Every structure is written in structure tokens, then in C-alpha cells.
Amino acid sequence: MIKLGISACFMYPDSQRPVFSRKSLSYLENDMARYVTKKGILPVLIPDVEQDYFSDILDQMDAFIFQGGNDLAPETYGERPIGPWKGDAYRDAYELRILEYAIKRSKPVLGICRGLQLMNVYFGGTLFQDTTTQNPKAIDHRSAERYDTLKHAVHFEKGKFLERLYGDTVDPYVNTVHHQSIKDLGKDLEILARAPDGTIEAFGYIKEPEGKVMAVQWHPEFSPTLGNEVIDADILLEAFLEHVK
Numbered sequence: 632m633i634k635l636g637i638s639a640c641f642m643y644p645d646s647q648r649p650v651f652s653r654k655s656l657s658y659l660e661n662d663m664a665r666y667v668t669k670k671g672i673l674p675v676l677i678p679d680v681e682q683d684y685f686s687d688i689l690d691q692m693d694a695f696i697f698q699g700g701n702d703l704a705p706e707t708y709g710e711r712p713i714g715p716w717k718g719d720a721y722r723d724a725y726e727l728r729i730l731e732y733a734i735k736r737s738k739p740v741l742g743i744c745r746g747l748q749l750m751n752v753y754f755g756g757t758l759f760q761d762t763t764t765q766n767p768k769a770i771d772h773r774s775a776e777r778y779d780t781l782k783h784a785v786h787f788e789k790g791k792f793l794e795r796l797y798g799d800t801v802d803p804y805v806n807t808v809h810h811q812s813i814k815d816l817g818k819d820l821e822i823l824a825r826a827p828d829g830t831i832e833a834f835g836y837i838k839e840p841e842g843k844v845m846a847v848q849w850h851p852e853f854s855p856t857l858g859n860e861v862i863d864a865d866i867l868l869e870a871f872l873e874h875v876k
Contacts, residue, residue, distance in 0.1 A: 632673045633875050636692035638726045640700040663698050666852035689732045694739035694875045697746030708752045739874040742846030750846045754817025762812045770828045772807045779806050779853040786825050792841040793823040803862045805849035843874040
């Protein structure tokens, strides 16, 4: 059975929360759980524990997925906050430990939304802290009201991995639920897809075989909301898992 390590989302102590109000929670969003749960796959939520135990847990994982969630903290990529978007520096540090482990040991990695942004920063890239105000050309990439019903077309870079993977798809669309986006692309990354406004929607790490270490800005796990209005998410996951099988 493939052990698929998934980075945790965090909720911090909140006196207004009726349950575990004084405790931090680690969680896996349910659509993500359903997306990765297949025959022969054991999804494992990676706990936030001391390094000695942490390393032992990571040693058991065959591949890693970094799920969506809060913004990255600007300090994580060497900037100061320009507004109220402080991000989650604690989660950044936790996930960067996992990513460092995975890259150095040549493990398959898939980043989703925040995961793409985290991977870009790991490889030396930067982000628009607020896409709307910092990138005047940007289309609407996030709507609190429409959430995962918001979509846009996606352009796959010709001859690259995703273009070959989805080559039979006519007028491909993806959902869009992100506040930040890539400003400067990290080292040794190649662009695999863009939004109509030029926003980088996917990249791959060129020092590993195609599809082994990659990231997408959309949420494939949210695809059931729009059904056949967006590209088939299972194609992406199966291609990724081939590097484990």
C-alpha cells in the first residue's frame, strides 16, 4: 500500500471556538481526503511533532502532497507585509521541513494551491502578497461568495507535461480559489500552465522526471463541484502516483 503523506492545515487556539478552544488543531479538508483515497493508497496526515519523531514518520512516506489553506507569511520569502495579509509563518516552517526532506530524498511531491506557493518559495521564488492590488492585469482568482464554483480557462505550455497529459481536452478550465500567486518563479522550475492573465497555474521541477515533483494553483480536489466544466482531476493524480508505483 502506498503511504501518501499530506501536510496538515492548522487551527490555532481560539477562545470563541466551542470545542478544543485552548488547543491547536491539525486537520485534513474532507474533499482532499476523498480525492486521494483510492484502492492501494493510505493517506497519512503528517503530525506536528518533535523533530526526532517527525523524521521517523517522514521516513515511512512514499510521496507527499501539500494541501491548500492560509497564505504564506511574507517574511518566509524575505518580504515585509504590505497589508493585513500576515499569513501563517508557523505552518510555513512546518511544511518547509517536510518539503526539504522530500526534495533531498527524491520523493514525489504534489503541491496544491498554497502548496504551489510554498514550493515556489522553497526554490527561491516570491509571491504577490495580494494578487488583486499588486498585479493590475490579474483576473478574479478568488470569490468568497462563489468559492469553488469560480473558474477560468487554463493554457498548457506547448510540448510540456500537462499539455501532453490533457492534450485531448477541448477548452480546458480549472477552478480558482487563491489570494496570493507567483510573482518571481523559483530556480529549476519550469512553467507548465498559465491563466488567461498570465498567472502561473502549474510548474514542474526540472531536476526530477516529469510529473514527479510538480504543483498546480487550482484545487483538483474541489473538481466535483463543477463536474465536467473543469479538467479531470483524476488524470493528474494518477500521473503523479505513477512515480510511486
